[in-house]
Amino acid sequence: MSNVYPALIVMALVTYMIRVLPIILIKGKLKSKFVKSFLYYMPYAVLGAMTFPGILYSTGNILASVLGGAFALFLAYHNQEMIKVAIGGILAAYICQLLL
Amino acid sequence: MKMHTKDDFYKGLKHGIPIALGYIPVSFTFGLMAVKGGIPVVAAILISMTNLTSAGQFAGMNLIIEGASLIEIALTTFIVNLRYMLMSISLSQKLSNKIPDFKKYILAFGITDEIFAISAVQPGELTSSYMAGLITIPYIGWALGTAMGALTSSLLPPTLQSAMGIALYCMFIAIVVPAAKESKAALVVALTAITISSAFTWIPYINSLSTGWVIIIATIVASSIGAVIFPREEDEYE
Incomplete structure (x- = not known):
């Protein structure tokens, strides 16, 4: 095992640098239409990539994940609040796991 | 103005709740695995409190347990967390100009996939009160989950805990689906x-x-x- 505390500090510093450098370096608004459009679409791309297929392996049971995800999709499609969608998905996956 | 700040903070807190719900099972697993691998309880909690990353921390923890060098740990952390740079560029455009630089530098610490995604889809510019509210509960959830895992005294039954793993993804769905409809x-x-x-x-x-x-x-x-x-x-x- 490595010495934990120096490793912990290195990890924290590297991660913070990644997060803070763009905010330190970029002053003012970017002008390029492409860059602005790119940044506007970025959250949807990040979320899409993180959600699928990741969601399938999120509960330890693929069927429970699929049903929980489907219920969340249904709630989100009907414009329910984030917290309701999250709790609905958890409950659907939980009930499914209990029944299996 | 003052009222406005308070409202923004509460709005952020509220938006942070589902993020925290999703973080608890993940950080619980982190705490559990770290201590199982020989990392002291306090160090595991400190990693969560100073890093606030999921994949990055797991990768770092494995390298620490394997006895990797500091350079290897630094490089892996850099690669796994590089996506935060994109998110930080995006937030640099979205944070209100009125926020003093030092506050922006503090808020940068709280950029995670989930916090970024929620803040990026808010209409208009982001205030520091909103961001502070949004970061608070997930941060506590992340640290608390780690502590619970590290002390292996979870209050939650394992089935419920594993079902909670889906929370983050449901939250993502709740953001993307209404936007994709429009x-x-x-x-x-x-x-x-x-x-x-x-x-x-x-x-x-x-x-x-x-x-x-x-x-x-x-x-x-x-x-x-x-x-x-x-x-x-x-x-x-x-």
Whole structure:
């Protein structure tokens, strides 16, 4: 095992640098239409990539994940609040796991 | 003005609750695995409190347990967490100009996938009160989950705990689906990203790439496609 505390500090510093450098370096608004459009679409791309297929392996049971995800999709499609969608998905996956 | 600040903070707190719900089972697992691997309880909690990353921390923890060098740990952390740089660039455009620089530098610490995604889809500029509210509960949840895992005294039954793993993803769905209903561009971007990440998960040979890289590649390709096919007009940008 490595010495934990120096490793912990290195990890924290590297991660913070990644997060803070763009905010330190970029002053003012970017002008390029492409860059602005790119940044506007970025959250949807990040979320899409993180959600699928990741969601399938999120509960330890693929069927429970699929049903929980489907219920969340249904709630989100009907414009329910984030917290309701999250709790609905958890409950659907939980009930499914209990029944299996 | 003062009332406004308080409202923003509460709004942020409220938006942070589902993020924290999703963080607890993940950080619980982190705490559990770290202590099982020989990392002291206090160190495991400190890693969570100073790093606030999921994949990055797990990778770092494994390297620490394996006895890797500091350079190896630094490089891996850098690669796995590089996507935060994209998110930070995006937030640099979205944070209100009125926020003093030092506050922006503090808020930068709280950039995670989930916190970024929620803040990026808010209408208009972001205030420091909103961001502070949004970061608070997930941060506590992340530290608390780690502590619970490290002390292995979970109050939750294992089935419920594993079902909670889906919370983050449900939250993502709650953001993307209403947007995709309204805007064809958002739908195309999200579906492109899903296709790319699925390909990197299931197609042989390319499925060995780490999650961090897959997210970076999918984000850059899908957002570029969106920007080329559906460029945004000047005044549409918030």
